[in-house]
Amino acid sequence: MAEYWWVNHNTSHKHEIAGNFLWSPQRERDGKFSQFYENMRVARPGDIVLSYAKQRIGYVGRVVGLAEEAPLPDELRRPSNYWASTGWRLPVVWERASRAVEPKSVYSALQPLMPSKYSPLKRSKPEGAQKAYLARVGREVFDVIATAGGWVPIVVPEASRPSFEDLGIEGAIRQALARIAASAARSGEQRTSSYPQRSAERSDPLEALLRETWAAQKGACSLCGVAIPISPQNPLLQLSVDRIDSDVKEYVRGNVQITHLGCNLAKNSAPMEHWGEFFGVITQVAANNGMLPQGKTIL
Structure with a gap:
């Protein structure tokens, strides 16, 4: 089944939507791990992405490939002030929504559906969470936004999202x-x-x-x-x-x-010599129970 994502890209959305992609650094400015950036590598073809920019969701994207390491696009150097010259580029085909939706207009319905960790929105108010970029959300979140916008439901065949x-x-x-x-x-x-x-x-x-x-x-x-x-x-x-x-x-x-x-x-956490001894026991048990030809090991 397709997964659903929400991207906060206020300063870069024009270029990313025009170019049919998303781009993020690989780490935080201080070098720390970011689940929001790692999600670029988790998303798969067929997944759906909600574009949140200027306090509204005005585009819906479909992931069409895996993320790849890529240099910071020239068009993002000035508007986004990124600290990294290399990051992840995820191919996404964007479509303009028939009507933009402001999350604050449906916040009471959205708030309990947001993930408890790595949410794209602040807990206390309908604003983008600090440092949030690509966040995983449920189908329920998409349905709330789609219903508010009167969108034609997007149906993603299971076969269009390959497993890893x-x-x-x-x-x-x-x-x-x-x-x-x-x-x-x-x-x-x-x-x-x-x-x-x-x-x-x-x-x-x-x-x-x-x-x-x-x-x-x-x-x-x-x-x-x-x-x-x-x-x-x-x-x-x-x-x-x-x-x-x-x-x-x-x-x-x-x-x-x-x-x-x-x-x-x-x-x-056993050392290799302990593993070897254990593995010998396992192969002997397998042989004794007819799971392997007598006298044979897996190796």
Whole structure:
């Protein structure tokens, strides 16, 4: 199913709408992670975007490709005063709404539907939230705006929004990067215990490193040696990124390997020699239960 997004682009909307794209930096001015910018890499073809500028939603866009690293467009240098020369460019085809809608006119209906975290609007009033750019919203938010504007409903066939797996290894790596970014953003936060501290390189060099690692491993899990399917029915077989030495909290060259999610979960923070011992037990159990030919291992 299509997902729905809301973009706050007050100073850049004219150029982005005319050029059928969205552009954002990759990080905050101080180098910190931004979920609003990471969402540029999460959006997929077929998704719908509401354009919020000048306190109204006057355009609706459809995502037509994946975000790619791109230089700051010349036309955005003056109006937006961006601090980054390189960012993410997301292709979006824009259409003018039959009637613009001011969110403040339907704020009482919108407010309870807005996400509790990473909302595009302030909690207390219908104004764009500080630092918000591309925010995920529900279909319900779109319906409130569309009803207020009297728009013809937009129907997005499910087939028009491919899954990350349908997009091949590129999509699988993007999905893994999104999980890493979310984990890095949560690190140190409290739950029953606390999320372990971890960090990642900027997404662009890490993505290049993962492509290189995938090629070097020839598409096989570095822990069990079996090929990693791009679109598995079993979620434990999906691509996952493992830090070889879990005591090193960074996903950097020399400390990254690509695995099945199940293998990564089983290894957890154990050193490789402990994983090898455990894996020997698992393969023996599989052989004893007829899941493997006697005497064979997965490797």
